[in-house]
Amino acid sequence: MVEINLQEIHDLLVTIAHEAGRLMLAATPSHLSSGTKKNCKTNPSFPLPPQKLPHPAADLVTETDQAVEKMVSTRLLSAHPTFKFIGEETYYPGQKLTDSPTFIVDPIDGTTNFVHAFPAFCISLGLAVNKSPVVGVIYNPFLEELYTGIKGKGSFVTRNGLKLRLPLKQEPEPLRDLSTCLVGAEWGSDRTGNNFELKSKVFTKLASSKEQGGAMVHSIRCVGSAALNLVLVAAGQQDVFWEGGCWAWDVCAGWCILVEAGGIMVGGNPGDWEATIEGRKYLAIRGAPSGQKDIVEEMWKVIGDGKMDYES
Amino acid sequence: MVEINLQEIHDLLVTIAHEAGRLMLAATPSHLSSGTKKNCKTNPSFPLPPQKLPHPAADLVTETDQAVEKMVSTRLLSAHPTFKFIGEETYYPGQKLTDSPTFIVDPIDGTTNFVHAFPAFCISLGLAVNKSPVVGVIYNPFLEELYTGIKGKGSFVTRNGLKLRLPLKQEPEPLRDLSTCLVGAEWGSDRTGNNFELKSKVFTKLASSKEQGGAMVHSIRCVGSAALNLVLVAAGQQDVFWEGGCWAWDVCAGWCILVEAGGIMVGGNPGDWEATIEGRKYLAIRGAPSGQKDIVEEMWKVIGDGKMDYES
Numbered sequence: 001m002v003e004i005n006l007q008e009i010h011d012l013l014v015t016i017a018h019e020a021g022r023l024m025l026a027a028t029p030s031h032l033s034s035g036t037k038k039n040c041k042t043n044p045s046f047p048l049p050p051q052k053l054p055h056p057a058a059d060l061v062t063e064t065d066q067a068v069e070k071m072v073s074t075r076l077l078s079a080h081p082t083f084k085f086i087g088e089e090t091y092y093p094g095q096k097l098t099d100s101p102t103f104i105v106d107p108i109d110g111t112t113n114f115v116h117a118f119p120a121f122c123i124s125l126g127l128a129v130n131k132s133p134v135v136g137v138i139y140n141p142f143l144e145e146l147y148t149g150i151k152g153k154g155s156f157v158t159r160n161g162l163k164l165r166l167p168l169k170q171e172p173e174p175l176r177d178l179s180t181c182l183v184g185a186e187w188g189s190d191r192t193g194n195n196f197e198l199k200s201k202v203f204t205k206l207a208s209s210k211e212q213g214g215a216m217v218h219s220i221r222c223v224g225s226a227a228l229n230l231v232l233v234a235a236g237q238q239d240v241f242w243e244g245g246c247w248a249w250d251v252c253a254g255w256c257i258l259v260e261a262g263g264i265m266v267g268g269n270p271g272d273w274e275a276t277i278e279g280r281k282y283l284a285i286r287g288a289p290s291g292q293k294d295i296v297e298e299m300w301k302v303i304g305d306g307k308m309d310y311e312s
Numbered sequence: 313m314v315e316i317n318l319q320e321i322h323d324l325l326v327t328i329a330h331e332a333g334r335l336m337l338a339a340t341p342s343h344l345s346s347g348t349k350k351n352c353k354t355n356p357s358f359p360l361p362p363q364k365l366p367h368p369a370a371d372l373v374t375e376t377d378q379a380v381e382k383m384v385s386t387r388l389l390s391a392h393p394t395f396k397f398i399g400e401e402t403y404y405p406g407q408k409l410t411d412s413p414t415f416i417v418d419p420i421d422g423t424t425n426f427v428h429a430f431p432a433f434c435i436s437l438g439l440a441v442n443k444s445p446v447v448g449v450i451y452n453p454f455l456e457e458l459y460t461g462i463k464g465k466g467s468f469v470t471r472n473g474l475k476l477r478l479p480l481k482q483e484p485e486p487l488r489d490l491s492t493c494l495v496g497a498e499w500g501s502d503r504t505g506n507n508f509e510l511k512s513k514v515f516t517k518l519a520s521s522k523e524q525g526g527a528m529v530h531s532i533r534c535v536g537s538a539a540l541n542l543v544l545v546a547a548g549q550q551d552v553f554w555e556g557g558c559w560a561w562d563v564c565a566g567w568c569i570l571v572e573a574g575g576i577m578v579g580g581n582p583g584d585w586e587a588t589i590e591g592r593k594y595l596a597i598r599g600a601p602s603g604q605k606d607i608v609e610e611m612w613k614v615i616g617d618g619k620m621d622y623e624s
Contacts, residue, residue, distance in 0.1 A: 112494065112531050116494045116549055116551070117547075118533065118549045118550060143455065168429065169429075182424065187519045187532055191519055191520055191521040192520070192521040192523065196520070200515075203515070204512040207499045207503055208504070208508070209508075218424055218427075219498075219536055220499055221536055222533050223533065235429075237428055238428065238430060239428070
């Protein structure tokens with residue numbers, strides 16, 4: 001097999017991420033894009049009808065999602081016609097990741113936020129080879145924050161024109177126990193049944209005092225985007241992210257960025273040390289000189305006998 | 313009584329907020345401030361010992377909290393010696409808000425975030441007259457976002473050098489029901505007893521499907537700062553914020569900004585239409601041409617027979 005130039009792919013993904021960001025801001029409720037005018041000015045000819053701007057209804061979100069994914073897949077596959085492509089908008093049940101180089105793309109991660117203009121949505125662009133994430137690019141156009149990672153070359157955030165290596169702290173502190181941890185976790189969109197009940201129970205147990213058998217975590221944060229949760233953990237600004245129900249395109253890019261920042265990814269169900277991109281249940285721990293596996297074990301203990309069951 | 317020049321006080325609070333922001337960034341873990349170097353450069357002589365920077369322990373947080381509050385109270389009371397001052401760090405049990413003009417200050421709102429460098433912490437500076445918020449200034453130094461409000465003169469966010477009126481949407485949509493709402497709610501630091509149990513129950517009921525008797529909210533967000541929750545609601549980026557346990561200094565500034573953006577604030581317990589700054593239980597609803605009171609009623613219905621009991 002021909003060697004793949006990961007740096008070149010990274011550079012292409014960064015260019016595409018910025019282009020996608022402009023589409024997203026142009027299509028969001030007008031008030032949001034007005035907050036970042038400098039982006040929109042550079043792209044006066046976005047393809048979405050301007051008269052729709054004040055109505056961020058489900059239709060517009062779908063339309064933008066599809067428009068962004070179309071642009072991304074066209075750009076990527078014309079540059080790399082032999083690669084495969086998995087995207088949220090074109091995914092079909094039964095589509096499986098193979099060992100072939102595969103772009104794994106979420107055009108808009110955090111769509112609920114996108115609808116409300118809550119400032120935590122992004123595009124997530126990953127490349128997997130042999131089912132392992134090797135390049136990741138995540139861009140939050142509202143905050144103009146770009147997170148990138150290349151296998152073996154580290155990961156970075158670019159903000160205010162300054163590119164910083166992740167984790168942000170050069171010497172991250174050891175992980176002690178969950179009571180010192182800031183934990184990202186999301187309610188998700190399934191609001192009934194076993195998975196929902198388990199999440200609800202785990203959230204309460206995570207927060208609950210030690211006297212009551214809880215983990216007394218430092219706190220729980222819900223930002224509403226799996227990709228942004230993963231980069232927060234990569235940056236060391238969140239210690240843990242526990243998730244069930246999201247998809248390959250929500251985690252592929254962030255996974256690469258996380259691992260390059262010294263973080264680890266395991267499965268979201270107890271005992272699952274070998275997480276897979278398509279596994280739909282994930283547990284991410286930030287980079288640390290010690291304690292990562294202890295946090296995994298403690299987190300799994302909180303889950304107890306429970307088990308999330310998402311079809312993958 | 314002499315007329316108070318609210319614009320002048322607003323301008324002073326903005327100046328002080330930026331100064332406090334520099335202290336906060338200088339005192340946070342060095343990795344964080346390195347992300348916003350341009351701020352730190354302008355303040356090379358911050359008073360906190362640099363050798364402490366890499367250790368964001370509880371001590372340093374307390375030290376920074378106190379240093380910022382000291383600076384703020386000194387500046388405010390030298391400019392307005394007849395005004396009263398209530399601050400988180402100098403508050404004593406029994407201290408009560410009176411009708412006198414009173415500065416109400418949280419030097420660092422979101423201290424858990426501050427410790428973890430999670431990018432949602434701020435200074436919250438309010439002025440209350442006759443126990444009603446009349447000026448509010450909230451500044452997030454990491455994102456360089458400034459939120460301001462003056463009674464009768466509207467509220468604004470300044471970001472990227474652009475000052476925008478709140479709410480961000482010129483014509484906010486009517487509020488329909490909770491199922492269309494993005495709701496901010498926090499676990500807080502009390503992790504046992506009635507208040508904790510009620511919160512846990514309400515979170516699950518808010519998220520739960522309608523078939524199960526839940527409100528099926530669009531989603532729940534936890535950013536970890538009451539002040540930033542309030543400005544998100546003021547901006548229209550979050551529809552609702554429900555909170556119990558926080559204090560006058562967490563809400564005074566945000567309350568003014570919220571109301572000036574068309575939002576309303578009521579009590580966090582069912583039936584409490586007349587919320588007070590010191591009430592410790594709050595429910596904030598974004599500006600909307602209709603539906604605000606319906607959302608309040610629906611939210612209170614979710615709480616049901618429950619009642620938060622924080623001493624005020």
